[in-house]
Amino acid sequence: MARTDKSLARAEKTLPNFYRDSVALMQLSSRIEGFPGITRATAVMATQANIDLLKEAGFTASDLSPRPNDLLIVIEGHDDAAVADALSQTEAALQAAAAPAAGTAAGPAAIPAASLAMALEDKPAANFALISTPGEYAAAEAEKALRLGLNVMVFSANVAPGDEIALKRMARERQLLMMGPDCGTAIVNGVPLGFANALQRGPVGLVGSAGTGLQEVTSLLDRAGIGVSQVLGCGARDLSDDVQGLSMRQGLAALAGDDPTRVIVLVAKHPSIAVARRIGREAAQLGKPVVLAFLGLDLAGIAGGNIFVAGTLDDAARTAAALALGKTPPTPAGRDPALAALARENAGRLSERQAYIRALYSGGTFCYEAQTLLAQEVAPIWSNTPIAAASTLPDVWTSREHTLIDLGDEFFTRGRPHPMIDLRLRLERLRQEFADPQTAVILLDVVLGYGAHADPATEIASTIADARAARQPTDHDVIVVASVCGTQADPQGLSRQEEALRQAGVLLAPSNAAAARLAARIIHAHSNRAGHT
Numbered sequence: 001m002a003r004t005d006k007s008l009a010r011a012e013k014t015l016p017n018f019y020r021d022s023v024a025l026m027q028l029s030s031r032i033e034g035f036p037g038i039t040r041a042t043a044v045m046a047t048q049a050n051i052d053l054l055k056e057a058g059f060t061a062s063d064l065s066p067r068p069n070d071l072l073i074v075i076e077g078h079d080d081a082a083v084a085d086a087l088s089q090t091e092a093a094l095q096a097a098a099a100p101a102a103g104t105a106a107g108p109a110a111i112p113a114a115s116l117a118m119a120l121e122d123k124p125a126a127n128f129a130l131i132s133t134p135g136e137y138a139a140a141e142a143e144k145a146l147r148l149g150l151n152v153m154v155f156s157a158n159v160a161p162g163d164e165i166a167l168k169r170m171a172r173e174r175q176l177l178m179m180g181p182d183c184g185t186a187i188v189n190g191v192p193l194g195f196a197n198a199l200q201r202g203p204v205g206l207v208g209s210a211g212t213g214l215q216e217v218t219s220l221l222d223r224a225g226i227g228v229s230q231v232l233g234c235g236a237r238d239l240s241d242d243v244q245g246l247s248m249r250q251g252l253a254a255l256a257g258d259d260p261t262r263v264i265v266l267v268a269k270h271p272s273i274a275v276a277r278r279i280g281r282e283a284a285q286l287g288k289p290v291v292l293a294f295l296g297l298d299l300a301g302i303a304g305g306n307i308f309v310a311g312t313l314d315d316a317a318r319t320a321a322a323l324a325l326g327k328t329p330p331t332p333a334g335r336d337p338a339l340a341a342l343a344r345e346n347a348g349r350l351s352e353r354q355a356y357i358r359a360l361y362s363g364g365t366f367c368y369e370a371q372t373l374l375a376q377e378v379a380p381i382w383s384n385t386p387i388a389a390a391s392t393l394p395d396v397w398t399s400r401e402h403t404l405i406d407l408g409d410e411f412f413t414r415g416r417p418h419p420m421i422d423l424r425l426r427l428e429r430l431r432q433e434f435a436d437p438q439t440a441v442i443l444l445d446v447v448l449g450y451g452a453h454a455d456p457a458t459e460i461a462s463t464i465a466d467a468r469a470a471r472q473p474t475d476h477d478v479i480v481v482a483s484v485c486g487t488q489a490d491p492q493g494l495s496r497q498e499e500a501l502r503q504a505g506v507l508l509a510p511s512n513a514a515a516a517r518l519a520a521r522i523i524h525a526h527s528n529r530a531g532h533t
Helices: 022-033 048-056 080-098 116-122 135-147 161-173 211-223 246-256 273-283 313-324 337-347 364-374 424-435 456-469 494-503 512-530
Strands: 009-015 038-046 067-077 128-131 151-154 185-188 191-194 201-208 228-233 263-269 290-295 307-309 356-361 381-383 402-406 439-447 479-485
Touching: 009 080, 022 038, 022 080, 038 048, 038 080, 048 067, 048 135, 067 080, 116 135, 128 135, 135 151, 135 161, 151 161, 151 185, 161 246, 185 211, 201 211, 201 246, 201 313, 211 228, 211 263, 211 290, 211 313, 211 364, 211 439, 211 479, 228 246, 246 263, 246 273, 263 273, 263 313, 263 364, 273 290, 290 313, 290 364, 313 512, 337 512, 356 364, 356 424, 356 512, 364 381, 364 402, 364 512, 424 439, 424 456, 439 456, 439 512, 456 479, 456 494, 479 494, 479 512
Parallel strands: 128 151, 201 228, 201 263, 263 290, 290 307, 356 402, 356 439, 381 402, 439 479
Antiparallel strands: 009 067, 038 067, 185 191, 185 228
16 A cells, blocks of 8 residues: 555564464454554564565564564554554564463473464364465465474465475365365354354355355355355365366365255356356256356356356345255246335435446455446456456556446555455545546445454444544435345344444345346436437
């Protein structure tokens, strides 16, 4: 990121030999950034990659040497006192997390395991390892885990493609699961891992290379009263021509042999067409119904028998729910009359100048799915993560025409926590889009679940209220459309989040696909009302 004010106070500190996983550090960084007088805060492992990212973001001036086992804290604020206080509280929080619980035994029994082998000695019945180390070290740790007979989930990104392929082949040879690298979501035997939602157990098993895609399908299934057996992530690159879907194919075979799993759903964004077809052929040999939700691909030609093709994530959930209940799958959702009516009711709020959709996504899969849908409805489309139907946004800080932004992209997370944890950058952009006289619709996703922000809807609603209060009586209005991905059992509470958004005047859609379609319907209704061509 840019725009660092050189007059701001900044403090840096390194804690030697002090490891913490990336999700915990993102959550801590988000909390510290909320302190009075603090503009930016980050706590990361001092790897070369992280140091380079911070320098590129203008967030560290020191010539630091990489020490991957050290934890680096960088805090920026309006004055020295605020920064010093924030640094002190950050250290205290980290040290408190490292201290043994009260009443635990002292001596060797209280010393945490320093390796996977030591941990396995302490818990010999364990059969699963979650790897969340700096990417350049994750492959070595994953290999150790596989050699110890453990199934593996690698949350870490930045693992070399060759290492990923080697690890997945090793796992297949040893009949072990290898999820990842860059696997952000999984639920294994009812235990949520990474970013996941609180779900009931049931008959649908899923494998996916898209984390928020898995969250969307499973949350929609939960709302339909259908639980899940297993949710297996396979990493963003798994369905590439290089990796050949090694993890998805292995997960598919595992679910085929899992008695509680009666229906299988496969989720991916921008997979290789050759790999997608290969997986479809393998799925056709199974005795269970398989739903393919491969966003952006036309796979209608391979549907039939036990294979069902879904063009959107909500179609995948509806199809899987029907199959789990022994019913005929419904036709794909399309032009919903209710959405059209809602669009007509609200289009009158717009002025003639307002013509464009501005989408601010925290989930990359949601941004991708929205592009595939909006490309059929409006044009041109710009994005920082464009698909074939969109163009690359020249300046990611400034929208033009219809713009869809993935705020979880690496560019925006340099020196900042992920937007599912920290909303500050998205709220800033929300205010910016609200003030643009050409903005007609702001399109949002709100993602709940473990690891996500504790109350995202309240912060979004407050920002919308402030933006509307700042308008002059003659100023334009802006329509905000959103969908919430989550369940009632999530820590944030689905109904509480939706109600907070409704109270702020947000138009809620039942899914990301429905929200994108509603945004397009509003643009069309406004254009027709104004007599635009």
